[in-house]
Amino acid sequence: MFLILTLALLPLGLIALIASLQAIRTADLEKEALLRIAVTQSARKLTADLQSDRTALQLTVDSLASNSADRAICNRLSLFLAANDAEGGQFYIYDSAGRRLCNSSEREPASMTPTARFDGPATELLADAPYLVSRVPSANKRITALIYYSRTHLESVADPATALQNRKLTLRQGDRRLAISHVRKDPPGGKRSSLSARLDPYDVELTMTVREPPATIARMLSLFLPLVMWFAAAAIGWFVVNRVLIRPLVILRRAVAAYQPGEVLEPLQRMRTPAQEIVALGETFREISEDVATHEAEMAEGLETQRKLTREVHHRVKNNLQIIASLINLHARSAHEPEAVEAYASIQRRVDALSVVHRNHFAELE
Incomplete structure (x- = not known):
């Protein structure tokens, strides 16, 4: 520049x-x-x-x-x-x-x-x-x-x-x-x-x-004053452009690069510039980050509700399997023939297997 x-x-x-x-x-x-x-x-x-x-x-x-x-x-x-x-x-x-x-x-x-x-x-x-x-x-x-x-x-x-x-x-x-x-x-x-x-x-x-x-320094300076003014104008122009445009854009880029989902970008707190376009760009990033943070919060809330519902279903299934196992035990006690006892035992093993599979599948909820 x-x-x-x-x-x-x-x-x-x-x-x-x-x-x-x-x-x-x-x-x-x-x-x-x-x-x-x-x-x-x-x-x-x-x-x-x-x-x-x-x-x-x-x-x-x-x-x-x-x-x-x-x-x-x-x-x-x-x-x-x-x-x-x-x-x-x-x-x-x-x-x-x-x-x-x-x-x-x-x-x-x-x-x-x-x-x-x-x-x-x-x-x-x-x-x-x-x-x-x-x-x-x-x-x-x-x-x-x-x-x-x-x-x-x-x-x-x-x-x-x-x-x-x-x-x-x-x-x-x-x-x-x-x-x-x-x-x-x-x-x-x-x-x-x-x-x-x-x-x-x-x-x-x-x-x-x-x-x-x-020739003195003053006369030489008066001779080369146009070149000095040219260099000074270029330096002042670069300083103004750097302060007004380049530096705010660098700060904005760093803030966007360090952005994590769920955070709200506030680049204008560390940046002061009279360039309205850069200010509008910073406001746009802030609004986008606010929308993303709102969606993240809603998704987290929905996920927590789903986890609670899943845990409730798990407990009900586990309770139902226990009730079924208890009813089979009650009927097995009243059976006297070997074939009936063997049938109740087979049913009991299958219910126990379902209980083991269910317990292992939802172990993270325990």
Whole structure:
């Protein structure tokens, strides 16, 4: 019965499991799409910030290179960069002779040689310092501006608007990598998903990595919950069928097997079941046993009456034979001839033989 119920409920369990797996797959696709949107949005925000600062630097270095620059242009540049960078916007402007024409109040994070200041990509990850540096040369190539972006600034700019947990942002340029997110301890296990977007037009890629939490007992239980529900439904169904049908039928069968003629079956005293058919079957057995007990009692009473009548007849026959024997004895005493005496003796022997046969035949009544 349990196997039948299990097989009957198996399609429902499989349908629920497939639906759960489909929901998980849909959730994974949604997470991937959300991750793609987030990394694209972060790359665009970071590109726009870099481009905005480069535009301001370009105006400044071109103004300085034309020898008609306003002396307050450096202050205005510093205020502009400070509005975008929480750390104050660390910029440094040099001429071809290596002289510093304009700079931030902070010390330069990583000193470069005069050649390295003018040569190199527009945006570069430093190999020996956790900074992203952007170079902006003047139109006549005589003046160059360097601006350094710290991890904190890069993360604040590239922070996506979507709430992604356990995310990690990394800038990559060739073999150089710069993790701009705060260092977090990755949980053991779990699935990792990564997507990248290029900072156009710069040769730098922004990679966003999201690590899902490891599989726990609760998550595994939620995954296999349809199978657990299927097994529980089969077990509950078997328990109900066993209590309502199988167990009452077993008790009823045992009561009928132990039945002795003359007894009255009372299977419902040891059995409680809401199944009215089984209750009706038990009542039928009880009525049949009552009829059999009534017939047995009537037959026993009739047999006792017959035994009494037989005993009465036996006594009367025995008394009659004794009377006959007594009458023969009385007549034999009055006979004097040998032939008469012999005739009475023969009759007496025959009566005695009948008495012996009668006594032996009804000996159990004595």
